[in-house]
Amino acid sequence: MTKHVRRRKAIAAITATGAMLAVGMSFTSAAGAAPAGSSAAAASSAVPGNLKLIKTKTSLLGKHHWYQQTFKGLPVINGYYAQHVDKSGKIVQVSDGRDAVPASLDVSAKVPSATATKSANTAATARAARSRSTGGKGVVPTPAATQGTAQLAVVGGPDARLVWNVTSRSTEGVIRSLVDAKDGKVVKSEVISDHADGRGSVFDPNPVVTLKNEDLVDNDDKNQNDLFLAQKNVILRNLDGSGNLVGPYVNIKEAKGGVAYNKNNNFVFQRANDKFEQVMAYYQVNQTQEYIHSLGFTEVNNESQDFSINTFDGDNSFYDPSIDMITMGEGGVDDAEDAEVIWHEYGHAIQDDIVPGYGESAEAGAMGEGFGDYWAVTMSVPVSKNYDLPCVMDWDAVSYTSGPKHCLRRTDTGKTTDDMVGQVHADGEIWSNALWDIHQALGRNKANKVILQGTFFYAPDTSFADAARVTVQSARLLYGKAAADKVTTAFKARKIL
Secondary structure (H helix, E strand, C coil), X not given: CCCCCXXXXXXXXXXXXCCCCCCCCCCCCCCCCCCCCHHHHHHHHCCCCCEEEEEEEECCCEEEEEEEEEECCEEEEEEEEEEEEECCCCEEEEEEECCCCCCCCCCCCCCCHHHHHHXXXXXXXXXXXXXXXXXXXXXXXXXXXXEEEEEEEEECCCCCEEEEEEEEEECCEEEEEEEECCCCCEEEEEECCCCEEXXXXXXXXXXXXXXXXXXXXXXXXXXXXXXXHHEEEEEEEEECCCCECECCCEXXXXXXXXXXXXXXXXXXXXXXCCHHHHHHHHHHHHHHHHHHHHCCCCCCCCCCEEEEEEEECCCCCEEECCCCEEEEECCCCCHHHCHHHHHHHHHHHHHHHHCCCXXXXXXXXXXXXXXXXXXHHHHHHHHHCCCCCCEECCCHHHHCCCCCCCCCEECCCCCCHHHCCCCHHHHHHHHHHHHHHHHHHHCHHHHHHHHHHHHCCCCCCCCHHHHHHHHHHHHHHHHCHHHHHHHHHHHHHCCCC
8 A cells, every 4th residue: 555645634723923733643542522611612613524522631721622533433544633722712723634535435344353353463463573583593483463453444545445443462562454444455554552672680590500509698688799690681572662561471560669660671670679570570471482482382371471579578479360460479589589480480370371270180280380390490491501400499499498409399300100299399290200301302392392282181170191191192293103102201200101
């Protein structure tokens, strides 16, 4: 489509200084009644037809009435009209941004909204992928855009037409796509929200692993020279541009001391600052979702996951499925200072998203803990330089374990079902060991594709054996008999099959 040229009508009632208002915005929210007061009577009498009042603002000098242009009851994209009235009710300025629309334009859609939405989302996904260049390292995998709303509207000007106005969410932010309601072609796609990358400082995954130092201590959350050396400056991708740590995969919803805000998206803090943990949660979960999408999954907790940071003073973190919230505690080492704690809790959110009501049996609960531990370990692989990978939550554990190694749990204990004790964390080590063996046998990416795919076939009250069988079947369907045999061997070693 050739970009249409707006035909601005005469701008009437110019101010005493001769200045004119030229505004390029359009407002599409619902409107109220006609302007009230003495100025309203004067203003409304001079308003052209086919306009819908959408907003009245009061300033020091008077009132400002904004209208949406309409055609046969439908909004005209970017068509606006404004009257600016002084305190006496006199119109002192008019801005007219209406577009010409042929009276004969048919406003009956031939393309259904669902079809238009699909086309718009495809376009939004494609444009987001084009923007994710990684400077010689290829293209960052881009998740499919999700639909917000689809409404019929009219484009005016020389290329006047009926369109579906579709808003979508993608890694670029909010995208507005105009889809021709007659032939289904996307005629325009543009970002209408702010979207930005930011800067932050994090532990990745934690100080013990980064520095390979088992002698580090928390020291009551104080800044320390040794811990400063473990911090890493990173790019915070996919921020929504609001100045908060919010994006398509993470929403720092509440936090001790208030949620972090920076209008320039600069979130570099030292670990003694409670906002440091907010940055940790945002960065590590965003990294996780980008990895999951790289595996080909577009519906594995593909949402802005709510986090509550440092709001629980106990030495514990937890996922609450009733409100879909992950709470990170601050007892001992602040839990969100250890990426493996974040990844573990996010593992619960993953399973709850894939299997509604997951965890309705003791073995399912143990598998949840085991998967969380495994997920922490597999996410740690790219940044841990092979430092004692099966050790889970090395930094968080310094508050309550003695050396020589600090591990909350491990994924290589060698436990089998003969060692079950009826406690979900302890029994979870059986499941995490099986998953870690699969990881070793198939490699990280293949293993995680198989494990995530198998989860889609779980029941809420699944057993070790049933979950193992669907995981084997997933390996067979994805990679063939040889892979399935390796997965079977891993489960047999734990006496699950």
